[in-house]
Amino acid sequence: MKNLFDVSNKIALVTGGSRGIGAMIAEGFVKNKVKTYITSRKADQCNKKADELSEFGQCISLPADLTEMKQMDNLVSIIKEREKNLNILVNNAGAAWGAPFDEFPENGWDKVMDTNVKSIFFLSQKFVNILENSATNEDPSRIINIGSIDGIGIPRADTYSYPASKAAVHHLTRVLANRLANRNINVNAIAPGPFQSNMMASTLKEYGDQIKSSVPRGRIGSPEDIAGTSIFLSSRASAYITGTIIPVDGGSLVARRNMD
Ligand SMILES: NC(=O)c1ccc[n+]([C@@H]2O[C@H](COP(=O)([O-])OP(=O)(O)OC[C@H]3O[C@@H](n4cnc5c(N)ncnc54)[C@H](OP(=O)(O)O)[C@@H]3O)[C@@H](O)[C@H]2O)c1
Structure with missing residues (x-):
């Protein structure tokens, strides 16, 4: 019963680990002795974040654009050359x-779907054998997909492809959990509420106070909130949990709406 949340000596890849929520998760892993690979398109930012986190443990930057199959394949082969297992x-x-409904462009649809949904499926497919390698019934490997509360509730903003993509992430999580359970891989999703990041920067700047007051816990999410859930979903403590979507949203999805 001791060390149920211990993740030391595991090996992880965090996509989009250069900033925002991905960097928060990577920091949590590195500081808990996980050897952590991070990837993102902008090599300078990715390298800088890995250098910063390397002060606390092992963090390796491998830049790639995950909407480009060749770059994804290259990332997968570099990790497979370096590691026998990925946990x-x-x-x-x-x-x-974001764009008004009447003007929403095709490229705003395709970019979001390719980044948020297609890359998750193909990255999971390409890594499945090294995820499977070290996995056991008692200590399965983990895939953690980052969805969103916008894939569950209805967002205020004009972001049509985004909530559709996140609902797809949640359902893909269940489908993969079913398919990969007998290969000792657990697949779960986290559905974050508001967290400080580039994606949320202008929204939080403009509506920060309104957003905070609409969250029952009265604040936006912190690095510890998202890292803690990711560590739980990577540890022995969650070995019997697969196919779930865990909102990390300070209660946003259960907030009581005023009738005004
Ligand atoms: N922040 C929130 O409140 C919130 C709420 C719910 C869900 N989420 C979800 O949390 C995740 C992280 O978002 P965030 O808020 O932290 O946003 P962010 O600050 O914009 O970070 C996005 C990360 O993904 C990388 N990325 C984007 N496109 C990529 C591509 N094609 N290939 C490889 N890397 C790519 C970015 O780096 P490059 O630009 O260098 O590629 C960056 O590292 C997203 O899935 C988002 O939908 C966020």
């Missing part, structure tokens, strides 16, 4: 697009 894959990289 944790965090599919966090994501994109959003």
Whole structure:
């Protein structure tokens, strides 16, 4: 019963680990002795974040654009050359697009779907054998997909492809959990509420107070909130949990709406 949340000596890849929620998860892993690979398109930012986190443990930057199959294949082969096993894959990289309904463009649909949904499926497919390698019935490997409360509730913003993509992430999580359970891989999703990041920067700047007051816990999410749930989902403590979507949203989804 001791060390139920211990993740030391595991090996993880966090996509979109250069900033925002991915960087929070990577920091939590590194500080808990997980050897952590991070990837993102902008090599300088990815390298900088890995250098910063390397002060606390092992963090390796491998930049790639996950909407480009060749770059994805290259990332997968570099990790397979370096590691026999991968214990944790965090599919966090994501994109959003905002435009009024009547003007919403095709590229705003495709970019979001390719980044948020297609990359999760193919990265999981390409890594399945090294996820499977070290996995056991008692200590399965983990895929953690980052969805969103916008994939469960209805967002206020004009972001049509984004909530559709996140609902797809949640359902893909259940489908993969079913398919991969007998290969000793657990697949779960985290549905974050508001967290400080590039994606949320302008929204939080403009509506920060309103957003905070609409969250029952009265604040936006902190790095510890998202890292803690990711560590739980990577540890022995959650070995019997697969196919779930865990909101980490300060109660946003259960907030009482005023009738005004
Ligand atoms: N922040 C929130 O409040 C919130 C709420 C719910 C869900 N989420 C979800 O949390 C995840 C992280 O978002 P965030 O808020 O932290 O946003 P962010 O600050 O914009 O970070 C996105 C990350 O993904 C990377 N990325 C984007 N496109 C990529 C691509 N094609 N290939 C590889 N990496 C790519 C970015 O780096 P590059 O630009 O260098 O590629 C960056 O590292 C997303 O899935 C988002 O939908 C966030």
